[in-house]
Amino acid sequence: MLDGILIGLSTALTFQNLLFVMLGCLVGTFIGMLPGLGPMSAIALMIPIAASLEPSAGIILMAAVYYGAIFGGSTSSILINAPGVASTVATSFDGYPMAKKGMAGKALAIAAYSSFSGGVIAALFLLIAAPFLASVSLSFQSTDYFALMVLGLVAVAAFAGKGDMAKALLMTVVGLMLSTVGTDQTQGVPRFTLGMIDLIDGISFLLLVMATFALSEALMAVLKPKGDADRLKEKEASANLGSMAVSKEEVKEMAPVIGRSSLLGFLIGVLPGAGATIASFLAYGTEQRLAGPKKGKEFGKGSVRGLSAPETANNAAATGSFVPLLTLGIPGSGTTAIMLGALIGYGIQPGPRLYIDQPDVFWSVIVSMWIGNIILLILNLPLIPYIARILAIPSRFLLPLILFFSLIGVYFVSFNTFDIQLMVVFAIAAIILRILDFPMAPMILGFILGGMMEENLRRALLINNDSWSFLWERPLTLSILVIAGLCLIAPFVSARIAAWRQAKSEPELEGD
Amino acid sequence: MLLSKDRIGGVLLLLFCLTYGYLSQDIRLLPFQANVAFHARTMPEVLAVLGIGLSLIVIVFPGSSEGLDMRGYDWPKVIVFLVLMSAYGLTIRPLGFIISTSLFLMIGFRLLGERKIPVLLMVAVPLVVAFWVLMTQGLDVFIEPLPSFLTKKG
Numbered sequence: 300m301l302d303g304i305l306i307g308l309s310t311a312l313t314f315q316n317l318l319f320v321m322l323g324c325l326v327g328t329f330i331g332m333l334p335g336l337g338p339m340s341a342i343a344l345m346i347p348i349a350a351s352l353e354p355s356a357g358i359i360l361m362a363a364v365y366y367g368a369i370f371g372g373s374t375s376s377i378l379i380n381a382p383g384v385a386s387t388v389a390t391s392f393d394g395y396p397m398a399k400k401g402m403a404g405k406a407l408a409i410a411a412y413s414s415f416s417g418g419v420i421a422a423l424f425l426l427i428a429a430p431f432l433a434s435v436s437l438s439f440q441s442t443d444y445f446a447l448m449v450l451g452l453v454a455v456a457a458f459a460g461k462g463d464m465a466k467a468l469l470m471t472v473v474g475l476m477l478s479t480v481g482t483d484q485t486q487g488v489p490r491f492t493l494g495m496i497d498l499i500d501g502i503s504f505l506l507l508v509m510a511t512f513a514l515s516e517a518l519m520a521v522l523k524p525k526g527d528a529d530r531l532k533e534k535e536a537s538a539n540l541g542s543m544a545v546s547k548e549e550v551k552e553m554a555p556v557i558g559r560s561s562l563l564g565f566l567i568g569v570l571p572g573a574g575a576t577i578a579s580f581l582a583y584g585t586e587q588r589l590a591g592p593k594k595g596k597e598f599g600k601g602s603v604r605g606l607s608a609p610e611t612a613n614n615a616a617a618t619g620s621f622v623p624l625l626t627l628g629i630p631g632s633g634t635t636a637i638m639l640g641a642l643i644g645y646g647i648q649p650g651p652r653l654y655i656d657q658p659d660v661f662w663s664v665i666v667s668m669w670i671g672n673i674i675l676l677i678l679n680l681p682l683i684p685y686i687a688r689i690l691a692i693p694s695r696f697l698l699p700l701i702l703f704f705s706l707i708g709v710y711f712v713s714f715n716t717f718d719i720q721l722m723v724v725f726a727i728a729a730i731i732l733r734i735l736d737f738p739m740a741p742m743i744l745g746f747i748l749g750g751m752m753e754e755n756l757r758r759a760l761l762i763n764n765d766s767w768s769f770l771w772e773r774p775l776t777l778s779i780l781v782i783a784g785l786c787l788i789a790p791f792v793s794a795r796i797a798a799w800r801q802a803k804s805e806p807e808l809e810g811d
Numbered sequence: 812m813l814l815s816k817d818r819i820g821g822v823l824l825l826l827f828c829l830t831y832g833y834l835s836q837d838i839r840l841l842p843f844q845a846n847v848a849f850h851a852r853t854m855p856e857v858l859a860v861l862g863i864g865l866s867l868i869v870i871v872f873p874g875s876s877e878g879l880d881m882r883g884y885d886w887p888k889v890i891v892f893l894v895l896m897s898a899y900g901l902t903i904r905p906l907g908f909i910i911s912t913s914l915f916l917m918i919g920f921r922l923l924g925e926r927k928i929p930v931l932l933m934v935a936v937p938l939v940v941a942f943w944v945l946m947t948q949g950l951d952v953f954i955e956p957l958p959s960f961l962t963k964k965g
Contacts, residue, residue, distance in 0.1 A: 464874075465869050465872070465874065466820070469821075469862065469865040469869055472858055472861050473824065473827070473828075476831050476855070479854055483838070485851065486840075486841065486850070488840075490835075490851060490855065491831070491834055491835075491855075493834075521889050521923070522885055523885070695920055695923035698923060699915070699919025699922075703912065703916060703919075710900075710903070711946075711954075716900045716901065716904060719896065726893070730889070735816045735823075735879070736816050737820050737824075756854070760849045
C-alpha cells in the first residue's frame with residue numbers, strides 16, 4: 300500500500316496534475332453553482348478536454364470537476380434553493396432556511412467544512428478498505444441489490460413523516476413509472492414512448508432533475524413573486540452574509556455528525572447504484588431520528604446537523620462510488636458512469652486488474668482526492684463572500700438566467716430540441732405538484748433506481764428459476780427487506796408510542 | 812376539507828396512474844413470454860397497481876385538510892414564460908444560439924420588469940457571446956452561433 304501511495308503521490312503531485320486539480324475544482328465549483336449544470340454535465344463537458352490528456356491527468360481533472368461541482372451544487376442549494384444536482388437536494392432543506400435567516404455565510408462555511416471532512420475521511424477509508432470492500436460488494440447478489448434499492452426508496456419516503464408518507468411513496472412510484480419509459484432492457488421493446496422516436500432512449504435523468512428542481516423553482520418565483528419584505532430580506536442577506544465563523548458549540552454538534560455521515564456516505568457510495576443522493580437523504584434522515592424529538596423539530600428550519608449530514612455524506616459517497624468503479628468496473632452513480640465511459644475511451648478497462656496493470660492511474664486518483672479536497676477548501680472558503688454575491692443579482696435578471704442555464708444544460712448533453720419541450724411539460728407538472736405540496740425528491744430517487752431495480756429483480760428471478768422465494772430464503776436479502784419494512788412502520792409506531800405516553804402522563808398530571 | 816390539496820393531487824396522480832396502467836397493456840410481448848415470471852410488462856403492471864392503491868389512500872386518508880389558496884399567483888406570466896421556453900426550443904436551431912438565446916433572455920428580463928432597452932441588450936448579448944466563446948473555444952463544444960444561411964460559405 301505504501302508503494303502505491305508513493306506512486307500516487309509522485310504522479311498526482313506533478314506541477315501539471317496539481318494545475319489540473321485546481322482547474323477542475325474551480326471549473327467544477329463554477330459549473331455546479333449554476334442551477335441546471337451539475338457534475339454530470341460538467342464532466343460530460345470536460346470529456347473532450349480530458350481526452351487530449353494522458354489517462355491519469357484526464358481522470359484527475361474529471362475527479363476534481365466532480366468534487367467541485369458537488370460543492371458548487373450545494374452553494375446554489377443554500378443560496379437560492381435551486382439544487383444543481385440531486386445529491387444536494389437535502390442540503391437545501393436546512394441550508395436555504397439558514398440563508399434566509401441571514402446566516403448564509405455560516406451555512407456555506409459549514410457546507411465547506413463538512414464537504415472537506417467527508418471527502419478526506421472517505422478517501423482514507425478508500426485507501427485502507429478498497430480491496431476489502433470490493434470483495435464484500437462482490438458477494439452481493441442481484442437479490443440483495445434489489446432489496447437495497449427497496450430500502451433506499453422506502454427510507455426516503457419514511458423520512459417524509461407520518462402524514463406525508465403516502466404522498467412520498469406515491470411520488471416514488473411515479474418516479475419508478477417514469478423510469479420505465481423507453482426501450483425495455485431485456486426484450487428491446489418500446490414502452491410508453493407514445494410512438495415518439497425521441498422517447499426510445501427514455502427520459503434523461505438530467506432533464507427530469509433540471510425540470511423538477513431548477514426550472515420549477517424559477518417558475519414558482521415568477522408565479523408567486525416575493526413581497527417587498529421578502530425582497531428586502533434577501534437583499535440584506537446578500538449584503539451581509541453574516542459571520543462565517545463556526546462556534547465551538549456548533550463544531551461540537553457537527554463532529555459526531557461528520558463521523559457518522561462520512562462512514563454512512565462512504566458505505567452507501569461503495570454499493571453500486573446507491574450513490575450520493577441516497578447517501579445524503581439517508582444521512583439527513585438518520586440524523587433527524589438521532590436528534591430526538593426536540594432537536595429533530597429544528598430540521599428543515601436551519602439545523603446545523605441537518606446541513607452538515609447530507610453535505611458530509613454526499614462527498615463521502617462521491618469518494619466511495621470510486622471503489623466499484625476502480626475495482627470492479629461498475630459505476631456507483633450516474634457521474635461515475637460517465638467517467639467509466641471516459642476510462643474505456645482511454646483504453647483502460649477498470650476492474651481488479653487495474654491495481655496491477657495501471658497502478659499509477661489507480662493510486663493517483665486516490666491521492667488526488669485528498670489534494671482536491673484540500674484545494675477545494677483553500678479556494679472556496681476565501682471565495683465564499685464573492686460566490687454569495689449571486690444573491691445580489693436582481694431576480695428580474697437571475698430568473699431568466701436560471702431558466703436559460705437549465706434548458707441549455709440539458710440541450711448540450713443531447714443536442715435534441717425535443718428535450719426542451721419535454722422539460723416544459725415536466726416543469727408544468729412539477730409546478731402543479733409543488734403547489735399541492737407533493738414532494739419531488741422521492742420521485743427523483745424512484746427514477747434513478749427504477750431501471751436498476753427492474754434489472755436486478757429480473758436477474759434475481761432468472762437465477763431462482765422464476766421463483767420469488769429468494770425474498771425470504773436468502774438471509775441477507777430478507778434482513779434488508781425487514782429493515783425496509785421497519786422503516787415503513789417506524790413513524791406509525793413512534794407516533795403511537797408518543798400518543799400513549801402523552802395519554803399516560805395526562806392522568807398523572809390531573810392526579811397531581 | 813373535501814377538496815384539500817392532498818385530495819386534488821391524489822386525483823390527478825390517480826388519473827396519471829390509470830393512464831399508465833392502460834398504456835402498459837400496449838407493451839408488446841413475445842408468445843413464449845406469456846408464462847414467464849418477469850417480462851417487459853411486469854414492472855409497469857406492479858407499479859400501476861401500487862400507484863392506483865397509493866393514490867386512493869391519499870384521496871381517502873389525506874395527510875392534511877389544507878385547502879387550495881390561489882390568491883397572489885401570477886399565472887399569465889408563468890404561461891408566457893412556458894411559451895417562451897418552448898419557443899426557445901423551436902428557434903435555437905433555425906435562428907442560431909446567439910440570436911435565439913439573446914432574444915430569450917431579453918424577453919425574459921423584460922417580462923420580469925426591466926424596461927430599459929440598452930440594459931436589456933447590455934446584459935443579454937455580451938453574456939450570450941461570452942458563453943458561446945467559452946463553450947466553443949474553451950470546451951470545444953460546437954454550437955451554431957447564427958442562422959445557417961448567414962454562416963454558409965460559397
